Amino acid sequence: MGNISGEEEMRQVLRIRHGDKIQDKFDAASVAVCGLGGLGSNVAVSLARAGVGRLILIDFDKVDVSNLHRQQYKAAQVGMHKTEALAANLQEIAPYIAVETYTERISEDNFYSLLKEADVICEAFDNAQAKAMLVNGVMERMPEKYLVAASGMAGFGSANAIRTRRVTERFYLCGDGVSDVADDIGLISSRVMLCAAHEAHVILRILAGKYEV
Template identity: 45%
Template sequence: MDRDINGILKDAVAGIAGIGGLGSNAAVALARMGIGRLVLADYDIVDESNLNRQHYMIRHLGMKKVHAIKQIIGEINPQVHIESHDIYVDGCNAPEIFKDADIVIEAFDVASCKAEFVNSILGNTGKKVIAASGLAGYGPANSIVTRRVTERLYIVGDGVSGLSEGEKLLASRVAIAANHQANLAVRLLIGEEI
């Protein structure tokens, strides 16, 4: 990266709603790319069932996700300023939580929560949102793509995959999608469009 891009990213603020499989991996990717500030929101704790796809370790079990990811990012890039919100994010509080973010990544598990969050941010702010959908299981990695849906909404995923009965969430496609989200956030922050 040249100095201009480094400077832009150092001054940028990215928000992530949900710090599970998508959100924890996207946060780590953004920290590694030199983002200056992250606004992170999640109310959940790290559970053993999270370890197969989320960027946490055994030592984080029982910790609030926002505190665990802050610790991880501090070990990767202590220059990143973390603003963490230990709160259930919904359509009512989302615009206030992410008011300082230049761009927002949606990283929820539940479709109705995804829709409520995206609609709230798009309807109440001028911010761009990078959402994710259709990436469960272990299907083809190359089917995960990034699409521009509207002027301010982008969706990462294959658009079709759901979790079949007996199938479990796996790290590979979740991490691919999270890195698509982080990569697009950086592209948009430095002025590129897709």
């Protein structure tokens, strides 16, 4: 599927599934995924499968064996930077997309330069301070950007408690809003993936112009 005919075939399948108008929007879109753990790696895979044209992947961490139960990495990739490992996996899934990687920690000093080219910014951190820094920074300095964040996905709580809320015109929050990684038994693969699916789906809805109410 890496040759031209394979690429054209894959693109045609997406156009049949989504329609030309929506797929044109996906093809032209640029989405930044900030944090490539259980949320971000799953979000990126969903967006790549949907044919989003450009993904900006940002994380400073390396793949650890403890990540494998809920993150989109392979055992052979333990020790690799998550940016490098995920980019390789995405190229296998959707070789036609553009993947841009930044192996660094997002801070108040660099987030603007890293995110300025994105149409939608996805917050996928597992650290509360990092979440607050990014959400506050984007809302204050980049109010024109769409921002999708997550809060609450730990434990064995009901899948139905995971939901998407439109907080402001351009800010969406996914999760149960209650559970914390420190509570109960921590992060469970299926529930983290549910929250990641909510993030990915609302991003696609934003790109398609189908906004939440």
